[in-house]
Amino acid sequence: MSSFSDLEELVGKEVTVQLKKDMTIRGRVHSVDDQYLNIKLEDTCVVDQDEYPHMSSKRMKVYPGSGGGQKWTTLEHNGVLFPPPYKPHGVKMLYNGQPVDLTPEQEEVATMFAVMKDTDYAGKQTFIDNFFTDWRKLLGKNHIIKKFKLCDFTPIYEWHLREKEKKKQMTTEEKKALREEKLKQDEKYKWAVVDDVKERVGNFRVEPPGLFKGRGEHPKMGKLKRRIQPSDITINIGKGAPVPECPIPGERWKEVKHDNTVTWLAFWNDPISQKDFKYVFLAASSSLKGQSDKEKYEKSRKLKDHIQNIRDNYTRDFRSKDPTKRQIAVATYLIDKLALSAGNEKDDGVADTVGCCTLKVDNVICIPPNKLQFDFTGNTVEIEELVCKAIEGFHAGKKAGAALFDKLDTTSLNAHLNDLMPGLTAEAFHTYNASITLDGILHEETEDGTLLEKIDVYQRANKEMARVNEKIDELKGQMDELKVDLSKAKEGRSLGNDKDGKPKRNLAPEAIEKKISALESKIEKMEMDKKIKEDMKTCAHVMPKIKYLDPRITLAWCKRHEVPFEKIFNKSLLAKYGWAMDVDPDFRF
DNA sequence: ATTTCAACTTAGCACAATGTCT
DNA sequence: AGACATTGTGCTAAGTTGAAAT
Numbered sequence: 001m002s003s004f005s006d007l008e009e010l011v012g013k014e015v016t017v018q019l020k021k022d023m024t025i026r027g028r029v030h031s032v033d034d035q036y037l038n039i040k041l042e043d044t045c046v047v048d049q050d051e052y053p054h055m056s057s058k059r060m061k062v063y064p065g066s067g068g069g070q071k072w073t074t075l076e077h078n079g080v081l082f083p084p085p086y087k088p089h090g091v092k093m094l095y096n097g098q099p100v101d102l103t104p105e106q107e108e109v110a111t112m113f114a115v116m117k118d119t120d121y122a123g124k125q126t127f128i129d130n131f132f133t134d135w136r137k138l139l140g141k142n143h144i145i146k147k148f149k150l151c152d153f154t155p156i157y158e159w160h161l162r163e164k165e166k167k168k169q170m171t172t173e174e175k176k177a178l179r180e181e182k183l184k185q186d187e188k189y190k191w192a193v194v195d196d197v198k199e200r201v202g203n204f205r206v207e208p209p210g211l212f213k214g215r216g217e218h219p220k221m222g223k224l225k226r227r228i229q230p231s232d233i234t235i236n237i238g239k240g241a242p243v244p245e246c247p248i249p250g251e252r253w254k255e256v257k258h259d260n261t262v263t264w265l266a267f268w269n270d271p272i273s274q275k276d277f278k279y280v281f282l283a284a285s286s287s288l289k290g291q292s293d294k295e296k297y298e299k300s301r302k303l304k305d306h307i308q309n310i311r312d313n314y315t316r317d318f319r320s321k322d323p324t325k326r327q328i329a330v331a332t333y334l335i336d337k338l339a340l341s342a343g344n345e346k347d348d349g350v351a352d353t354v355g356c357c358t359l360k361v362d363n364v365i366c367i368p369p370n371k372l373q374f375d376f377t378g379n380t381v382e383i384e385e386l387v388c389k390a391i392e393g394f395h396a397g398k399k400a401g402a403a404l405f406d407k408l409d410t411t412s413l414n415a416h417l418n419d420l421m422p423g424l425t426a427e428a429f430h431t432y433n434a435s436i437t438l439d440g441i442l443h444e445e446t447e448d449g450t451l452l453e454k455i456d457v458y459q460r461a462n463k464e465m466a467r468v469n470e471k472i473d474e475l476k477g478q479m480d481e482l483k484v485d486l487s488k489a490k491e492g493r494s495l496g497n498d499k500d501g502k503p504k505r506n507l508a509p510e511a512i513e514k515k516i517s518a519l520e521s522k523i524e525k526m527e528m529d530k531k532i533k534e535d536m537k538t539c540a541h542v543m544p545k546i547k548y549l550d551p552r553i554t555l556a557w558c559k560r561h562e563v564p565f566e567k568i569f570n571k572s573l574l575a576k577y578g579w580a581m582d583v584d585p586d587f588r589f
Numbered sequence: 590a591t592t593t594c595a596a597c598t599t600a601g602c603a604c605a606a607t608g609t610c611t
Numbered sequence: 612a613g614a615c616a617t618t619g620t621g622c623t624a625a626g627t628t629g630a631a632a633t
Binding site for chain 3: 203205207212213214215218270272276278341342343355410411414425426427570571572
Binding site for chain 2: 633
């Protein structure tokens with residue numbers, strides 16, 4: 001069972017469905033109910049009522065692509081590739097000015113920290129504290145290193161710079177040799193054979209040890225992510241297939257499973273968050289991934305038949321008397337119109353980000369009659385007046401930090417979405433809106449072959465915008481500095497030091513004024529440039545959402561206009577979209 | 590009914606590869 | 612050829628969600 005479009009063909013046919021690892025049922029497909037197969041079971045077929053209490057033993061609903069299903073029949077692969085063991089460099093760091101002896105293990109972690117000197121992390125207290133705590137565990141109680149303040153990692157940092165330089169200085173041949181060496185090593189792990197088809201493996205490399213780099217103000221940043229051993233890793237492989245040999249002598253895998261209801265080839269527990277898993281999956285080009293990608297788009301296409309109804313409904317409920325209904329209506333609207341994510345509750349101990357259900361009253365500011373401002377992005381968006389009113393209402397009587405949607409969580413929101421259309425999720429809205437827009441654009445402007453060229457131009461323009469803005473900001477910064485200099489110079493004071501700490505040349509006020517006017521005209525020119533570019537970004541906003549665009553829309557366009565696929569998609573996207581290549585030229589999303 | 594788990598998918602960054610200009 | 616800009620790729624953190632466990 002693969003995609004929904006195939007389901008109709010199954011009506012009346014005998015099917016065998018694997019529900020979970022060691023449990024299959026057999027029966028005749030009675031009908032197709034939206035995404036479900038209604039299967040009339042054989043008389044001999046008994047469904048364990050304990051395991052499936054909601055299903056009668058005569059009929060069964062099966063949702064393809066979700067829990068009910070075998071993912072493969074045979075699976076062969078070679079396991080995972082471990083990072084090479086640590087090679088000590090022997091460069092001594094200083095403590096209180098004195099060189100210190102470190103064991104290779106201790107040196108490894110010191111080096112992890114040392115090489116991060118020129119990143120933002122190196123200056124963050126949380127990062128330093130977490131690193132130092134974990135490192136001291138390795139140093140032991142009686143080690144002379146006690147205070148971070150007395151540590152000087154520069155000798156190691158400088159060694160790292162020298163190594164980097166050495167690498168840069170390598171000849172093209174040397175670099176090529178190194179690359180080929182690596183390729184040769186990877187070859188063994190790169191492939192898996194799934195149901196007799198050779199498929200690429202995605203991430204066969206085990207994550208190397210390092211200091212945890214969480215995004216945002218992550219409380220665990222800097223903690224030591226320890227080295228993963230074979231005894232940490234669970235392998236999943238076909239029953240008859242040879243179990244990959246453990247590459248480290250004297251060690252063995254934690255466990256070997258033969259579970260064909262999942263797609264992972266291996267996993268280990270994340271050392272930073274023991275309850276989380278790190279999986280090894282097949283690459284995006286594999287048919288398993290392609291299938292689920294296709295299902296995602298098919299689900300979103302279904303939204304087309306429901307969207308009018310859904311929008312009518314939530315628009316009506318903006319003024320509902322029932323506050324829960326009102327919140328659901330507004331939440332659905334935000335997801336639909338602003339592509340807001342669902343927003344799950346998160347554990348303590350991770351950086352805070354927001355989605356729809358985790359919005360706090362202080363995250364959004366209403367600007368009547370029809371604008372909304374988000375504090376985390378600073379963006380202001382236009383919304384419907386009724387929504388603005390409703391959100392104002394949700395604010396009423398709540399303290400800062402209170403949930404905006406107090407009657408809502410992801411579970412109830414998802415349940416509601418499921419009522420609107422089986423299988424509907426927040427993400428489906430994003431996919432639907434992005435894809436239907438692109439579909440519209442590509443069918444609208446067909447007079448000449450320049451449309452995609454336009455898109456290309458737009459895309460470039462969009463990226464350039466960001467840079468122009470940065471440049472303008474930078475110039476303005478320089479301007480401020482010059483103005484300060486000017487006033488100092490006029491008073492005959494010294495200009496002080498520049499940002500590298502070197503003293504500035506003391507210039508005459510006239511010279512500074514000249515500089516300022518030059519800068520002024522430069523900024524002016526840039527602003528002009530920006531304006532021109534702004535005019536061009538009409539349809540640019542669709543392209544960056546590549547993950548939400550059904551590739552069949554673009555591929556069908558290519559076929560209609562005789563544009564080679566390679567012009568539009570790069571190599572990896574072409575591989576990823578293999579499942580969509582045979583699309584009908586007249587395909588409509 | 591509510592919480593937790595397991596399995597995926599997506600996001601976002603850093604660096605490598607490639608392209609373009611001088 | 613070297614410098615700079617752009618694009619591609621790999622890596623891994625983070626978000627989502629159906630199902631299982633309380």
